[in-house]
Amino acid sequence: DSGVTQTPKHLITATGQRVTLRCSPRSGDLSVYWYQQSLDQGLQFLIQYYNGEERAKGNILERFSAQQFPDLHSELNLSSLELGDSALYFCASSVGIGQGRETQYFGPGTRLLVL
Amino acid sequence: DQQVKQNSPSLSVQEGRISILNCDYTNSMFDYFLWYKKYPAEGPTFLISISSIKDKNEDGRFTVFLNKSAKHLSLHIVPSQPGDSAVYFCAASGGFNGGTSYGKLTFGQGTILTVHP
Numbered sequence: 001d002s003g004v005t006q007t008p009k010h011l012i013t014a015t016g017q018r019v020t021l022r023c024s025p026r027s028g029d030l031s032v033y034w035y036q037q038s039l040d041q042g043l044q045f046l047i048q049y050y051n052g053e054e055r056a057k058g059n060i061l062e063r064f065s066a067q068q069f070p071d072l073h074s075e076l077n078l079s080s081l082e083l084g085d086s087a088l089y090f091c092a093s094s095v096g097i098g099q100g101r102e103t104q105y106f107g108p109g110t111r112l113l114v115l
Numbered sequence: 116d117q118q119v120k121q122n123s124p125s126l127s128v129q130e131g132r133i134s135i136l137n138c139d140y141t142n143s144m145f146d147y148f149l150w151y152k153k154y155p156a157e158g159p160t161f162l163i164s165i166s167s168i169k170d171k172n173e174d175g176r177f178t179v180f181l182n183k184s185a186k187h188l189s190l191h192i193v194p195s196q197p198g199d200s201a202v203y204f205c206a207a208s209g210g211f212n213g214g215t216s217y218g219k220l221t222f223g224q225g226t227i228l229t230v231h232p
Contacts, residue, residue: 002158031218043159043204043222056219090158098208098218101147101166106158 003027004107006091012113018079021110025072025093031055032074033094033104034066038087049074050097081114088112118142119207121223130232134192138205138223141186146209149220150179150190153202163190167209195230202227 003026013019025032034046036059045058049068060066063081068074078085088111092104120139128134136150146167151159165172165179165188172179178191192199205223 002160004158006158033218033220035220042224043206043220045219045221048218058219092220094218101164101208102218103149103161103164104218104220105161106151108156108158111156 002105002107004091004093004105006089006107006110008110009108010111010113012115013081014115015081015083017081017114018077019081019112021076021078021089021091021112023074023076023091023093023107025074025091026105029093029095029105030072031094031096031098031102031104032068032072033092033098034060034074034076035090035092035106036087037090037109038084043090046076048098055097078112083114086112086114117224118145119205119221119223121203121205121226123226124224125227125229127229127231128195130197130230131194134190134195134199134228134230136190136192136203136205136226136228138188138190139186140188140207142207142209142221143186144209145207145221147207148179148181148188149206149208150177151204151206152199153204153225159204162203192228195228197230197232200228200230 046060048056094102149164206220
């Protein structure tokens, strides 16, 4: 158990809909990272938040957004869903801002299926 | 552009023997490398890491070797056990560009390790 929790574990929805994925980092960790794992793309970095502020952006679509709340949990919002958004979404956390040599610890993931 | 590559999609090893998983990278700015193990329907589990100032790091049965000049790292598992059967991902961080990259991890495609009893 990494200490990172994610809900829900599974999500089935229809095209055009909007969903929210939730992540709670390990106790004491200030950074939260979101990754997407699809069959053909491997694990791809989406976005990082540190202590409530956005710190780095990767291959995140404009239809996707995220935020980190004062209690440090984070939510990833996916809207106008398309079939291609079906994937595993992982959250990870680390102690600091990520500028040093920090290890990221991953949650169990949310499996999203868009029908 | 695949900056981190694991060229072997799968590896099969007998229990008790050594497993060697390989990873190559192209970005010379990477300065921290990690190996994760992943079981189906679970998140990646951190195994071991190495910073660019070292060439070897050991933790129990797991040893990671880094060859900076060749931009190559490898994970050795000795002895291999059936419970080690999983997908292994190599990841790299660093390569800061005005501080905008921060802790982003760039992953390889993974290698499926099967350890036979």
